[in-house]
Amino acid sequence: MINLTINGIQRSFEGDEEMPLLWHLREDAGLKGTKFGCGIGQCGACTVHVDGEATRSCSVPMASLNGTAITTIEGLADGDNLHPVQEAWLEEDVPQCGYCQAGQITATAAFLKNTPNPTDDDINEGITNICRCGTYFRIRKAIKRAAENMQNA
Amino acid sequence: MTALSRRNFLKSGTAFAGLTVLVSNSPALLATDSELHHGIGPCLRFSSEGLPILCVPTPDMGQGMMTTAAQIIAEELDLELSAVSVEFLPFVGVIDENGVAQDGDLIQGAGGSHSTMTLWPALRKTSAYVRALFIEAAAQQWAVSSNSLFTDDGYVINRKTGAQLSFGELDDAVQTVSLDKQTIELKPIKDFKVVGKDATNVAARDIVTGEPVFASDIEVPGMLHAAIRRCPHLNGKIVSFNKGTIEQLLGVVAVEKIDRYPEEREEFRVLSDGVAVIAKTYWQARKAADALEIEWDGDISKDDSTDLILEKCNALLKNGEFKQVQKRGDVDAAFERADKTIDVTYTHPSWAHTCIEPHNCIADVKTDTAEIWVGHQTMSRPANIAKKFAGIDAAKVTGHFYRMGTGFGRKYVEDFVAEAVILSKRVRAPVKVTWSREDEIEQDYPNHMGAYRVRAAIDDKGDLSGWHIKTALDTGRDWVARDFPANTMDNTLGEVARVPNNISRGAWRGPSHNTGAWVVQSALNEAAYAAGRDPLEFLVALYKQTGTVRAPNWPNMDIDFRRHAAMLEKVASESGYGKKMPSGWGHGIAVHHTFVGTCAHVIELEMVGDNDYRVHKVTSAIDCGLAVNPLGVRAQVESGIMDGLCAAKYGNLVFENGVPVTNNFDSYRKMRIDEAPAVVDVHIMDFGDTDPKGTGEISLPPLIPALTNAIFAASRKRVRTLPISENL
Incomplete structure (x- = not known):
């Protein structure tokens, strides 16, 4: 049995431990914000936090997750108060189709914890999620805006 | 439904049941056309709390139609966009x-x-009509002339007395009112408050909070999951598979063969031969499908390798038979008289769509009815697919439509809907089909590949005096051989030939234009250098003298090429084109009209070593007619820029012996933020148009020649073969 918390809620899992976390989130926990994009950890649409670290959930088997704390896009906001990264995404009007953006936002939230005042080079190295609409120009602006807002908060 | 600000719309607090006369509450198709759904107010309904909901008739795949259409509806209804919710209208x-x-x-x-x-006139008319009905209802209630009333932010207001009634309060009254639709006046442009102003994506809050707004997020009761192993060999067949073993695996409900459709393999492929595993959960279906041992017969396409196909295209250019599709004047005489000539050949491989949301669909097919949950680029087609593949009367099909995680032309087709319909009918339960990334690339309808030979003649004045273009592609598309400048100048010849293969090609963002513009704008750039002229000055002179010409290809618009010249001058001045730059830096310029809009770019880049480069800045101008949502237009231009930069540098769907082998993001490379230009400066041209044109595909085609022209300016290396990463 695997015990873990997802967005602060204790859950246990007794199924196929080879199953990637992504499908536990989407199918068992009903959290659809985390997306399937490639299944090989390349695109980052499935990014969540595992014990605070940005992790590509399509490539993490349930077997490795006993005792961990997972945060998904649904757990990022504090009630109606959005996370500063979510706010910055709205302010810069980042989403086009929107499919990859939950992964982009969770990746950025973890990134800014470790790199609160990122340079362009930091962003280039630290954010590697694919956006097929090509919103990178606005993502870069939103990352900087979020960083600024978090430092001023 | 996408909720914007939840501001209480109804100050009176009146609850109302909904404008039943005006509104489509039934998502089912109608068996007949009717006044109810045809051109009258289907775009507004009220929630049970009395909040207005704008109903957008067109799918959104990231191109922003949900926002753009909501702006048009809100404008003519005199509603504030921030005060409403927005949802997709069912098929009507x-x-x-x-x-x-x-x-x-x-x-x-x-x-x-x-x-x-296309929506602009219909949405304005239908929304203006509804607004007029509210005014008329209030006029009757107050027994005053409708001329003394106006609307503002969801209220009908009496100009003299200041009395006001909300649209909601007029619910009962409006149902007995009708007006002559011919007399309805649209709002003059000068009074626009919403159209022409920046509007952020109406779905943004749902997106950033992870709300289930995509079809892949939907679950229906009793739903089973299907994972399908489709034949990776183009037009291949299944010889055998271990059905019995797979049927025993945990959670597996059924193992079903799907047959190639249509059966004749020379016909455009709708479905590949495949084996579907249907299970209780997606993971069970996926795992069991991966355990399938399938023997394929791929003999039919064993010669379909990218290298070989492109070799055939190039060989054809040298000594093949061509069909003339454009001929003006005497091209041979022009070349005989020429002071200088160029003779250059360009080659590019196929590109995959790589829609970020892998295709998916839920179908629930019953005896006489069906329900479908899908994100699709057409809302009529899913019903027709249920009719075609399950024999359900299209009028008995209920469609539920969701935003798409990109489409790019790929989600216009039948396959993923047909699979769900076929499997649901067979197992008599709702079935959700979810494609893997490998499926999405292997079973793509990719962009064409091929080779192009361009000869250009330059007279003793340094002007373009002859143009001979031959295209040898793996598609029958002949746009580039027929269109500018082959159709606009004297002494031209356009010829086409085709190299057939087993690939079923499809529409990829800016079909034909996406690579045709690269060929034409590269060759014109080469011609300018050959003439000893600056490419900007050469192009501006060429377009200025061209005037207005009707495009020989769909949708056959009249194109005023003087606008091209103005846009070139705009991006040149905004970018500082021609300014002194360090060694290894360069500016590239290009312009192109795609279907219904025109875009020009200047790219500023720096060479990184001999074989790589970094794009620092893109300066763009777009002519999209009246820009309904300037913020959204800029987003689409930015998107086309990235898509073009990525396709040009890395796009290469490699076929080896009939199998697409670059089938996931580890081998089919997509650009990430580290290669995105830090500065993108988009200018929306105002040529005084009072109607919108198009945006979604427009910026991509001229981007690629602007890029390769910039590489030439920076390095004197001419890229004539894509992808750039493998040919610089």
Whole structure:
């Protein structure tokens, strides 16, 4: 049995431990914000936090997750108060189709914890999620805006 | 439904049941056309709390139609966009005499960058009519002339007394009112408050909070999951598979063979031979499908390798038979008289769509009815697919439509819907089909590949005096051989030939234009250098003298090429084109008209070593007619820029012996933020148009020649073969 918390809620899992976390989130926990994009950890649409670290959930088997704390896009906001990264995404009007953006936002939230005042080079190295609409120009602006807002908060 | 600010719309607090006369509450198709759904107010309804909901008829795949259409509706209804919710309108077309679902006045499909342009008159009319009904209802209630009333932010207001009634309070009254639709006046442009102003994506809050707004997020009771192993060999067949073993695996409900459709393999492929595993959960289906041992017969396409196909295209250019598709004047004489000539050949491979949301669909097929949950570029087609593949009358099909995680033309087709319909019918339960990334690339309808030979003649004045273009492609598309400048100048010849293969090609963002513009704008750039002229000055002179010419290709618009010249001058001045730059830096310029809009770019880049480069800045100008949502237009231009930069540098769907082998993001490379230009400066041209044109595909085609022209300016290396990463 695997015990873990997802967005602060204790859950246990007794199924196929080879199953990637992504499908536990989407199918068992009903959290659809985390997306399937490639299944090989390349695109980052499935990014969540595992014990605070940005992790590509399509490539993490349930077997490795006993005792961990997972945060998904649904757990990022504090009630109606959005996370500063979510706010910055709205302010810069980042989403086009929107499919990859939950992964982009969770990746950025973890990134800014470790790199609160990122340079362009930091962003280039630290954010590697694919956006097929090509919103990178606005993502870069939103990352900087979020960083600024978090430092001023 | 996408909720914007939840501001209480109804100050009176009146609860109302909904404008039943005006509103489509039924998502089912109508068997006949009717006044109810045809051109009258289907775009507004009220929630049970009395909040207005704007109903957008066209799919959104990231091109922003949900926001753009909501702006148009809100404008003519005199509603503030921030005070409403927005949702997709169900299909409201009609079933024709052949039982086929067809669009009505409100075209419910997205393709060819046409959505805004085609919806514009219909949405304005339908919304203006509803607003007029509210005014008339208030006039009757107050027993005053409607001329003394006006609307503002959801209220009808009496100009003299200041009395006001909300649209909601007029619910009962409006149902008995009708007006002559011919007398309805649209709002003058000078009074616009919403159209022409920046509007952020109406779905943004749902997106950033992870709300289930995509079809792949939907679950229906009793739903089973299907994972399908489709034949990776183009037009291949299944010889055998271990059905019995797989049927025993945990959670597996059924193992079903799907047959190639249509059966004749020379026909465009709708479905590949495949084996579907249907299970209780997606993971069970996926795992069991991966355990399938399938023997394929791929003999039919064993010669279909990218290298070999491109070799054939190039060989054809040298000594093959061509069909003339454009001929003006005497091209041979022009070359005989020429002071200088160029003779250059360009080659490019196929590109995959790589839609970020892998295709998916839920179908629940019953004896006489069906329900479908899908994100699709057309809202009529899913009903017709249920008719074709399960024999369900299209009028008995209920469609639920969601935003798409990109489409790019790929989600215009039948396959992923057909699979769900076929499997649901067989297992008599709702079935969700979810494609893997490998499926999405292997079973793609990719962009064409091929080679192009361009000869250009330059006279003793340094002007372009002859143009001879031959295209040898793996598609029958002949746009580039027929169009500018082959159709606009004297002494031209356009010829086409085709190298057949087993690939079923499809529409990829800016079909034909996406690579045709690269060929034409590269060759014109080469011609300018050959003439000893600056490319900007050469192009501006060429376009200025061209004037207005009707495009020889769909949708055959009249194109005023003087606008091209103005746009070139705009991006040149905004970018500092021609300024002194360090060694290894360069500016590249290009312009192109795609379907219904024109875009020009200047790219500023720096060479990184001999074989790589970094794009620092892109300066763009777009002519999209009236820009309904300037913020959204800029987003689409930015998107086309990234898509073009990525396709040009890395796009290479490699076929080896009939198998697409670059089938995931580890081998089919997509650009990430580290290669995105830090500065993108988009200018929306105002040529005084009072109607919108198109945006979604427009910026991509001229981007690629602007890029390769910039590489030449920076390095004197001419890229004539894509992808750039493998040929610089």
